[in-house]
Amino acid sequence: MRHAIYPGSFDPVTNGHLAIVDRGLRLFDRLIVAVARNSAKRPLFTVEERLEILRGTLKERPRVEIDAFEGLLVDYCKHRGTHTVLRGLRAVSDFEYEFQMANMNRKLDPSFDSVFLMTGEEHFYISSQFVREVAMFGGDVSCLVPSTVQERLRHKYGQGKAK
Numbered sequence: 001m002r003h004a005i006y007p008g009s010f011d012p013v014t015n016g017h018l019a020i021v022d023r024g025l026r027l028f029d030r031l032i033v034a035v036a037r038n039s040a041k042r043p044l045f046t047v048e049e050r051l052e053i054l055r056g057t058l059k060e061r062p063r064v065e066i067d068a069f070e071g072l073l074v075d076y077c078k079h080r081g082t083h084t085v086l087r088g089l090r091a092v093s094d095f096e097y098e099f100q101m102a103n104m105n106r107k108l109d110p111s112f113d114s115v116f117l118m119t120g121e122e123h124f125y126i127s128s129q130f131v132r133e134v135a136m137f138g139g140d141v142s143c144l145v146p147s148t149v150q151e152r153l154r155h156k157y158g159q160g161k162a163k
């Protein structure tokens with residue numbers, strides 16, 4: 001049974017993340033989508049909100065588990081019995097950060113490995129940060145995120161009601 005962890009902030013989950021999950025499911029039998037609790041970034045959605053959104057969005061994928069973790073990713077991987085992490089790679093700008101992170105993680109745990117999937121051309125410009133910014137100013141994010149996220153963004157920014 002091959003399984004991997006897909007870690008991230010997911011603040012919020014985007015269509016780009018979902019595409020990586022679906023492609024990851026072709027490579028792995030199980031995926032654990034893991035929200036980092038101790039991200040240095042100031043989040044828009046709480047970890048609990050992000051978990052709820054992910055659970056709702058990914059409920060039709062039985063081979064996907066949603067979880068959260070605290071502390072080092074390598075420790076969480078050990079705890080979950082895997083050494084493989086899945087990450088999406090969008091552009092040259094992502095490369096340096098991902099390269100450093102992958103090597104730091106491998107320094108911490110030599111058995112650790114990262115699998116990178118190149119983001120498809122329809123998603124390479126999507127980031128949670130831009131989604132938040134566009135939504136904050138009332139822009140249309142309908143083709144960037146699932147509809148539940150769109151609703152929740154509207155609610156967060158006082159532009160309408162969330163379910």
Ligand code: PNS
Binds near residue numbers: 010101
């Ligand atoms: O979606 P993001 O914000 O790019 O995800 C980054 C994440 C959460 C994968 C990364 O910050 C992480 O693994 N954090 C856990 C703490 C850790 O292990 N840090 C050392 C890695 S350099």
